[in-house]
Amino acid sequence: MNLPVVFWLIPLASVCALMMAWLFFQNMMKEDEGSPRMKEIALYIRRGAMAYLRQQYRVVLIVFVVLAIIFAIMAYGFNAQNPWVPFAFLTGGFFSGLAGFFGMKTATYASGRTANAAREGLHKGLKIAFRSGAVMGLVVVGLGLLDIAVWFLILNSFYSDMDPHTALITITTTMLTFGMGASTQALFARVGGGIYTKAADVGADLVGKVEADIPEDDPRNPATIADNVGDNVGDVAGMGADLYESYCGSILSTAALGATAFAMSADDMQLRAVIAPMLIAAVGVFLSLLGIFLVRTKDGATMKDLLHALGVGTNTSAILIAVATFGILYWLQIDNWMGIGCSVLSGLAAGVIIGQATEYYTSQSYKPTQRIAEASQTGAATVIIKGIGTGMISTCVPVLTISVAIMLSYLCANGFDLSMSATSISRGLYGIGIAAVGMLSTLGITLATDAYGPIADNAGGNAEMSGLGEEIRHRTDALDALGNTTAATGKGFAIGSAALTALALLASYVEEIKLAMSRAVTHGQQFIDAAGQVFDPAKATMPDFMNFFQVNLMNPRVLVGAFLGAMAAFLFCGLTMGAVGRAAGKMVSEVRRQFHEIKGILEGKATPDYGRCVEISTKSAQHEMILPSLLAIIIPIVVGMILGVAGVLGLLVGGLAAGFTLAVFMANAGGAWDNAKKSVEEGRFGGKGSPCHKATIVGDTVGDPFKDTSGPSLNILIKLMSMVSIVMAGLTVACM
């Protein structure tokens, strides 16, 4: 079909984002990396990080090749799969990996330069770190939109002689499957990176801080380079792949829902509904760029000025995107554009509220974290009990918020219609999807504020190891702390959008089943409903499918599915926690061995063997990431084969509800422990080295895998399970 001119805004935004990323990267590279010692340390970290990423991509490549072959066999051998899937799957994975790679490369070049710039002042440090973080943000959105635009153009020209209404449904559901590539890549990146970074972090802290009483990032600690490498592979590359996946997933699932919701509309309304989420994202790119340029401070700026500067950038982008969304929807003349715009607003508001709640429960400025610090007076056990209790209670606000956002975005988009007719459901679900798109549309800048945290963190490491002195370290710590505040909001958007996207994917799953059944019918399979009538999937609506598959809460398959979904979330977390525990154990033994065997190491007279620790983290991550990641792929396939569509939907809903809550619990408990420790380190309850400090270090160490391995991986798990179900819909239908 003919695309409106405005469509070209999407590739244009993509190219702009990538060009600006390139420019920021070049400018950053021109900065001085500091003394030879600083350069040496940065080189160590860069090499370690790249070496790990190569290993990770090797494992992931094998998984991708195997899966692509399976998809190809399903598609070409058994007609149980859309023929484009193997290719779409591969590009999704490739671009997701690329986004992580570029982000990490930038971060490893930037941290030394940030440390060096911090010698001149906070202001200079912020600029380099933030602009380098922006490289990642822009690469993610740029590559995401590129992948979307190119695939849309290819498929559109391929299906050009098909009836436009059918073509759009086919195109959007096909494109959805490249989300599975991105999800798979993201899961490996998050899990592998998360295990790597936390094995190193926990190992370095337990022996260095607790046993040998040396400060964080001290060059005498053999695990310190591995720890800094970990920040890059986990917090930068992992996060990049993760958010690439959320970004594309939300746009693609909303586009697919738009194709269904407006399938019966006159003229090209359907096409406009499909490209609406892409356009919102494209405009978001430009507004993000604007926001990035607004983040500027003068020489001699204070912390407060910096926080204000970041706030101006992100808030301006967010407010403008809200306004622009209404403009885009109005301009596209989409039915009920006002209502759909309100859906986006409710999504944005939910993101902000969840972010605020995260901030409240994890910042040392508020009671919950202060109480955890207080509990250190009665020892490590009460710190843990209090932290777990706080984390669990902290699930309340985010769940209530997301619940309200779901209801509002659904109802606004379908004109407050709870009748559950086919149209009301599909329009409502479109609203849920577009709320997620709205949340993520300013990812270019929000990810910049997220990614600059680990850069500042690494800059601190570099400053410490190259002996730049207290003041510089204080400045990098200040930059890091600043990042934590803005990152809280970022986290709110990440988890909120994950939940909304997962819901949109749930609906897309039913669409995909419909297509798979239609394909099966053309190949001679017949479906009989409960009343003994022949069921025609091509003509059936969403409610018809619900009835045909008996997807109600008295169906034991749905109930069993829900149990299995909740279990999948816990099992996955348990496996990743266990992996970190094992890997950290190995790291502790190695660090202890080096302290014991290498004479003069603690006096700073001998150099520790950093390489061995890097190797331990790399190997552990590489081995340990396989089982949990494969489980996430296998569980929905097996459930689909045994319990059918009803079981899969139960699984996805159970997994989503339990997984979301568990993810919030783990992230917040971890964040609160971290800051409770910082609060003691700042002098409360005896300060550094006191028994209270030791107790809070236990809390922080437990929190490490909570907040940086298991918690964030859950975000991906809940979406990946939906993605796998979508891609494997053909198999589920074949087993019926």
Add this chain to the structure above:
Amino acid sequence: MNLPVVFWLIPLASVCALMMAWLFFQNMMKEDEGSPRMKEIALYIRRGAMAYLRQQYRVVLIVFVVLAIIFAIMAYGFNAQNPWVPFAFLTGGFFSGLAGFFGMKTATYASGRTANAAREGLHKGLKIAFRSGAVMGLVVVGLGLLDIAVWFLILNSFYSDMDPHTALITITTTMLTFGMGASTQALFARVGGGIYTKAADVGADLVGKVEADIPEDDPRNPATIADNVGDNVGDVAGMGADLYESYCGSILSTAALGATAFAMSADDMQLRAVIAPMLIAAVGVFLSLLGIFLVRTKDGATMKDLLHALGVGTNTSAILIAVATFGILYWLQIDNWMGIGCSVLSGLAAGVIIGQATEYYTSQSYKPTQRIAEASQTGAATVIIKGIGTGMISTCVPVLTISVAIMLSYLCANGFDLSMSATSISRGLYGIGIAAVGMLSTLGITLATDAYGPIADNAGGNAEMSGLGEEIRHRTDALDALGNTTAATGKGFAIGSAALTALALLASYVEEIKLAMSRAVTHGQQFIDAAGQVFDPAKATMPDFMNFFQVNLMNPRVLVGAFLGAMAAFLFCGLTMGAVGRAAGKMVSEVRRQFHEIKGILEGKATPDYGRCVEISTKSAQHEMILPSLLAIIIPIVVGMILGVAGVLGLLVGGLAAGFTLAVFMANAGGAWDNAKKSVEEGRFGGKGSPCHKATIVGDTVGDPFKDTSGPSLNILIKLMSMVSIVMAGLTVACM
């Protein structure tokens, strides 16, 4: 209607159980309580326990009176409630409290006597402790069946001129509401008792064991009496109320499902289906008694002999009940008796498997717990990480088992029919309910093996405090360890039956909504379905209701409900964890104060002020139990009012799936930490007093509220939320 003669077996079993309980109690009382010191200690504990229970009942009484008044207003003022509910509710609560009271009274008299008997040998100690535990088991089943039989007789005579088919549905759904009384009582008992016992335990351990380096139960520790009182109020009274609730809940919900499933059957099949679960329970009482008498050993018996003796008792009862069930169902000539019998078998098998899995994940004889002990070499943090990881992974087998049990018991009972017709659903759900009844039918003996654990534990405390010497202490420890092994199976049955009962209650909820709607129709309310037709609740089947309320997984109300259900489970746990943390903090401060202010206390020259510690636990428990318990009652009511039936069903399913998994995680992590510590205490990794020991004590302390407060309370939460929804169905309908 005329009841068959066999019905009288139910009150007969009840009377037999209560008489035997009385006999065992009398025999136990005849035993010598030992030296004056032993008597004194037992008296302290008895007084503390009774004082606490009085306080708890006072709070609970207020809640009960308020709720009963609300129910009465709803029933008599607005016709939105069955008129029997206020009374049924009160008796359920009363009997549940009574069961806890009698069990605890017996336990507090028995522990001193067990300690004294252990001076003569293991054999004698086992007999007293076990028979005293049996008092609790028999009181629970006796009072449960009494309540059921009496209410059935009353309601049957009241509705004698109603058409028998309708009468049975009315009677069984009315009786179901006395389950809410039992649940409410159970929740307060579990939460209050759990907070009490763990505040004392954590406080005693943290200061006594860790800081002052004195052994457990040392009389120099001011919190030691409170700790022993706690075992009674939490592990005995709390567990009694809890299992009373499970026992009655499973029987009543199955009876209600039987009334619906066989409503269309010829002659009095329906009546037979209703009394089948009661009869299975009644026969279970006799078989439990048989099993209790089979538990006998000779003088000079070894540990292995004792374990064998307990095994003979419980296994014989379980095998005989399986056989007897087929006999009862055959004799009652119930349709598909063979299939329904198989449902019971699958429930029993699931209980055994979950028990075995619990044993595997928490016993020091197996790898998971050993690995947690190993992790102590790298400190407390890795112990916690490993324990949480293990606990989360341990959810896998129980969830898979319960999933298979759900499918099997459903399919066996309805002749492997997945068509989701009205009959196939109701027969299948009856199968799920009766599987739970089968699991709990031998509660008389399984509860005896559970309840004797805390008695042995307290006996150990008495032995330590009255200075009976190492050998006696070893014997009571052996008795305690023996209890842990059998208790694992007991836990499997408790949590498995909770899940199955909750599912049965889910179905009963829909029935209750049907009745409430029918009542509303007679008062002039009209219901219009999505197609604009008048909906007649009286004639509608289960699938009709699912359609009318759109209880499918694309309904945003269902999805939001599921989120809220998962959140409710986490929030509830968070609140109870927080409560234990706060209460334990107070206890720690008090014990430290006494150590500091009372001179000579650590040299054993001055007596600590035990009373203050008992008071702290009592007051904390009393205050802290209110908020979480009320939340459990309020959440389903509010969800019903705002999101309607679809939202409530989503809430219950989300809460059940997440709550069950969370409960298994918490119980197993707690159990594993406990035994990891024991394993170190037995000499591994440096033994008592080593850094590894300190690290495992942190784990054990964190595990205390996991396994004894939050975890077990979740069992009740998932059932109470269903019960509240059932009782409040009228309100939900009124808000439609």
